[in-house]
Amino acid sequence: MDIFSFNPLLFAAFLLTLMRISLVVFLLPVFGAQSLPVAGKAALCIVFTLAVFPGLSFDGALFPTHTFGLVAMLFSEALLGLILGMCIQFLFAGMQTGGQLLAYQMGFTMMNIADPLTGQQEPVTSHLLYTVALLTFLTLNGHLFMLRALSESFSLIPPGGLAVNSVLARQVFSLSADMFLIAVKIAAPVMAALFLAELALALMGRAAPQMNIMMLGFPLKIGIGMFFLGLLFMAMADRIREFIMEMGPMFLHLLRAASPSFN
Numbered sequence: 001m002d003i004f005s006f007n008p009l010l011f012a013a014f015l016l017t018l019m020r021i022s023l024v025v026f027l028l029p030v031f032g033a034q035s036l037p038v039a040g041k042a043a044l045c046i047v048f049t050l051a052v053f054p055g056l057s058f059d060g061a062l063f064p065t066h067t068f069g070l071v072a073m074l075f076s077e078a079l080l081g082l083i084l085g086m087c088i089q090f091l092f093a094g095m096q097t098g099g100q101l102l103a104y105q106m107g108f109t110m111m112n113i114a115d116p117l118t119g120q121q122e123p124v125t126s127h128l129l130y131t132v133a134l135l136t137f138l139t140l141n142g143h144l145f146m147l148r149a150l151s152e153s154f155s156l157i158p159p160g161g162l163a164v165n166s167v168l169a170r171q172v173f174s175l176s177a178d179m180f181l182i183a184v185k186i187a188a189p190v191m192a193a194l195f196l197a198e199l200a201l202a203l204m205g206r207a208a209p210q211m212n213i214m215m216l217g218f219p220l221k222i223g224i225g226m227f228f229l230g231l232l233f234m235a236m237a238d239r240i241r242e243f244i245m246e247m248g249p250m251f252l253h254l255l256r257a258a259s260p261s262f263n
Contacts, residue, residue, distance in 0.1 A: 009060030016058040016159045018049045021150065023077040056154045064160070073160030080162050080258065083172060084149060087250065088142075090175050091243050094182025095133040095236070099126030101187040105194045106225040107218055125229065129186065129236070136237050142244045149251035156259040168257040175250070186236065190228045197224050 022045040064070045102108075103123030122130075137143070197220060205213040 012060030012063035013057045014049070014053060016060070016063055017053050017056070017154075018045065019074070019077055020058070020153065020159065021045050021048045021052070023074070023081045025150075026081065052151065056151055058154070058159050062159050069160075076160040076162040079164070080153065080157065083168070083254065083258070084146070084153075084251070086172065087175050087254065088146060088247075090179040091137075091182065091240070092130055092133055094179040095129045095186060096122065096126045097179065097183035098186030099123060099129040101183065102126075102129075102190050102225060102229065105191055106222055108222075125225075128229075132233060133236060133240060136240045137244070140237075140241055140244050142240070142247065145244060145247040145251070148248070149255065152252065153255055156255045156261070158260070161260050162258050163260045165257065168254065171254055171257055182239065185239065186232065189235075190225055190232060193224055193228045194221055197221055 022042075025045055025048065026041060064073055100123055103125045106125065108123050108125055198217070201213050201217050201220070204211060204216075
C-alpha cells in the first residue's frame with residue numbers, strides 16, 4: 001500500500017471493520033476473557049482485521065459524519081457482540097449452574113475458589129465443570145464457529161444496522177431457557193446417586209443409632225460424587241458436541257433476525 005496516496009474511504013472502511021471485530025471479539029467468550037491483557041486483545045483485534053480486511057470489509061461511505069451517529073453505531077455493535085456472546089455463554093453458565101447444584105449436594109458450598117476469568121467466587125465443582133467444558137469446546141473447534149458467525153455478520157448486518165425485534169428477543173430467551181436444561185441434565189445423574197447414598201446412610205442410622213453417620217457421610221458423599229462426576233465427562237463432551245453442531249444454524253437465525261434486510 002502506498003502511504004502517500006491516502007484514501008479516506010479506505011481508511012474509514014478499515015475503521016468500520018476494526019470496530020465490528022474489536023467490539024464483538026472483546027465480548028465473546030474465550031477471546032474476551034478478563035484474564036487476557038488488554039494489549040493482547042487489542043493486538044488480536046488488529047491481526048483479525050488485517051486478515052479479513054481484503055475479503056471482508058464495509059464500505060467507507062457508511063462511516064458516520066456526526067458524533068451522535070458514531071455513538072449510536074458503537075452502541076449497536078456492542079449490542080451485537082453482547083447477543084452473540086450471551087448465546088455461547090449460556091452453555092458455560094449451564095455447566096456452572098450444574099456444578100453449583102453438585103457442590104450443594106456434596107458439601108462443597110463452604111469451599112469456594114476465585115475464577116480467574118470472571119473474578120467471582122464459585123464452588124470447586126462449578127469451576128471444574130466450566131474448565132472441562134471450555135477445553136472441550138476449544139478441542140472440538142467451537143471457537144471457529146464463532147469466527148464464522150462473525151464473518152457472516154458482515155454480509156447480514158451493516159455497521160450500526162442491528163434490528164432489535166420480537167423475533168430476536170424470542171430466540172435469545174429460548175436459548176437462555178436451555179441453560180437450565182443443561183444444568184439439570186449435567187447434575188441429575190450425580191444428584192440421583194447422592195440421593196441414594198443419603199438414603200442408605202439414613203437406613204444405616206436407623207439400624208445402628210450408635211454409628212456416627214455424619215463422620216461417615218461426608219467422605220462417602222464426596223467419593224461417590226467425584227466418581228460419578230468423572231463418568232459425567234463423556235456425557236458433557238456429547239452435549240457440547242451437539243451444541244457446537246447446532247451453532248451454525250443458531251447463529252444464522254440470530255443474524256437474520258437481527259438483519260434489517262429480513263425485517
